Amino acid sequence: MPSLLAQSESLFANLDSVLFVGLPYAAIVLFLYATIRRYVSSKFGYSSLSSQFLENKKLFYASAPWHFGIIALFFGHLIGFLIPREILWWNSVPARLYVIELSALIFAILALVGLVNALHRRATSSRIRVVTSKMDVVILILLLIQVVDGIWIALFHRWGSSWFAGIMAPYLWSLFKFSPDISAVKEMPFAIKLHVVGAFVILGVFPFTRLVHMLVLPLSYMWRRPQQVIWNRDRRTTKS
C-alpha cells in the first residue's frame, strides 16, 4: 500500500501534467477551432464593440493605458519566446537588464490602471452596464488576475526577463514541438505556475469573448488608397 505522502505526490504529478500539458493543448485546439468557426459562421459578431458612444471620458483612462500596456507586454513575452538567447545576451549587462525590467513593470502598471478603470466604468455607468455581457465580466476578471499576478512575479520573483528565456521559452517550445517537457515549470513557485495556467485559460476562452477584436486589427489602412469604389456589374473590381 503506497503511503499517503506518495499518493499525494503522484496526484500532484498528475495535476502538473494536466495543467502544463493537457490544458495548453486543449486551449490551443479550442482557440483555433472556435475562432475560425466563429469567423466563418458569424462574421457580424467580430467587432471591437466600442462603448465610447455611450461614455467617453472614463473610457479614455481605461482603454488607452490598458491597450498601450498590454500590447507592449504581449510583444515583450513574444520576443522572449522567439529569441531567448539574444535576450540573455542583452541582460548580461545589469544596466540593460534594469531597463527591460523597469519598462515592463511600467507597462504592467499602465495595464493594471486601465483594467481597474474599465471594471469600475462597467460597474458604475448605467449606460455601460446595458452593453456589458457576462463574458465581458469574465474576461476582465481573468485579465485582472493575470496582470496582478504578473506584477507580483516582477516584484517578488525577480529578473523574469532572464529566467523566462531559460525556463519558460524552452517549455513553450517543447509544447510546440509536441514533446512537452515540464520538468522545469513544475518546480516553479505558485505565482508563476498560476501565470502559465492563466495564460492558457485566457487563450481557451478567447474565441468566446470580445478578445477576437485583436485578430481583425486593420493594418491594411496604412497602404490602402483613401477611396474605395466597388462595381457590381462586370467584375467586382476595386478601383480608386
Add this chain to the structure above:
Amino acid sequence: MDVRAQVSMVFHLDKCIGCHTCSISCKNIWTDRRGTEYMWFNNVETKPGTGYPTQWENQDKYKGGWEVKGSSLKLKSTSKAKYLPNIFHHPHMPTMDDYYEPWTYRYDNLFNAPAGDDQPIARAVSMVTGEPMEIKAGPNWDDDLGGSPIYASNDVNLKGLPEETRQQLNALERLVFFYFPRICNHCLNPACVASCPSGALYKRGEDGIVLINQKVCRAWRSCVAACPYKKTYFNWSTGKSEKCLLCYPRLETGQAPACFHSCVGRIRYLGLLFYDADRIKEVAALPDDKIVEGQRDLILDPFDPEVIAGAKKNGMSDEFIEYAQRSPVYKFVKVWKIALPPHLEYRTMPMLFYVPPLLPVLGSTDNNIYSNKTKPEDVFHKFDEMRIPMEYMANIFSVGKVDLMKYTLKKLMAVRVFKRAQTVGDIEMATALETLHAADTTEEEAEAIYRMTSLPTFSQRFVIPPLHREMAVEAYKDPADFKKSVGFGFTEAPKRGL
C-alpha cells in the same frame, strides 16, 4: 476622362413645409431597431438653429471633413500615422450626449397603477437603460425656434456676421426661419469611406451610393468622426456603424427612396449626374472661392458625344445615358444653376443640392401695425433687405460667396415676377422681362423652372435609372458562391458579438 454616374438629389427648400414625414418614413423602414433609436438617416432642421447632432457644422469641435495641407487633402479627424494610436479611444468621436438619449414612456402605468388620490402618469424612461430620465434634448429640439437666443443665435453659420446683424435676427419683426432637410449626400470624395481603417465603407461604382458593409465594420468608429455632416451613426447595441443607403433596394426596383416618395411638400428630385472621376481630387482641393464653380464644372454634359462615348466605355447602356439626359438634377444644378451644395468647404463633394429658399424681405411697422408695402417687382431689388442676411445663406450653400447666392435668388425671384406678370397681371410684362434678363435667364428657362418647381409629376421628379441589378454578378456567377455575400441578402442575424 473617366465618366461615372451618380444618383444625385435636389431639395427645393422653398417647398419644404417642415412636416418631418420624410424622417418618419425613413425611421419606420430602417432605424426602428434597438441601438438605432437615435439615428435619423433623414432629419429636418430649422435654420437658423443648432441642428442635429448639436452644432454639427462646428468642425473645430467635430473635426469632420477634409482640409488642404500643402497641395494635398487630409482628413481632419485621422491619418495613416494617427489612426492606430487613436483606435483605442477616438479623440473626435461624438457621444450620445451630442445627440440625445432616446426615450419612451411607461404607458402601462396608466392602466396598471393602483387606485390612489392622483392621476397616474406615464413617466419618461430611457430606451438605453430603461431607467426613468429627464428629457433634455431630442432630434429636432429647436424645431421652429428661429429667433431663439439659445438655439438660433448659436447657429455656426452666423460666424463672421457683424454683431448688430446677429442681434437683429432676434427682433420680432425680423423673425425668420426655414427648414433644412438632410440625408447623406453620397459624396464624390466621401470622408467616411476614406477614414475607415477596415475598409468597410465603399462607394458603388454604378450609381455612387455610399454604403457600410456590416460584416467588415469593426466599430473603430472613424467614419462617424470623419463625416462632416454627421450622417454615419454608431449602433451602440450591435457595435456597427450604419448610414443612409438611399433606399437602394427601392431604387433597384424602380421606386423612389422612402423620404422622396413620401415628401409632402414634393421638394425632392432625384436623377443621374455624370462626372469626371479623374478630376475629383483636383477639384476637391480648389480654394474656397473656386470650389463651388469647380464642382459644377466636374459635372459633365450627358448630351456631349465625348461624354457619351466615355459613359459607354465604362459600361453604361444607351438607356442609362438617356435617363441621365432627362435628369431633373442636371437641369437644376448645371443648366439653370439654381441648386447649390451644402458646405462644400468640407470638401467631400456632396451630391445633394439645395434650391435656397426665397425668404421674406424685411417688413416695416406703421403706427405699430405690421405692414409690408414693398411692391412685388421691387422685391427683386431689395435683396439687401432680406430678413435673413445673404452672408448667412452663403455660409451654408456657397462657401461664403454672396455673389453666387444672389445669382440664384435673383433668378428664382425673376421667375416669380415673370409668372406674376403672366397670371395676375399687376406687373407690366416689360418689367418682368427686364427682370428676367437682369437675372441671366429667359422666358423659356423661366417657364421650365416654373414647371419643374410647381407642376412636376412623380416621374419628372424622380428619374430613376434602370440599375439592372439582375445583371450584376449573381446573374452569371454561380449563385451559391455569392449566397452569403451579395444578392441573397444577409443570412446571419445582426446580433451583437459576445
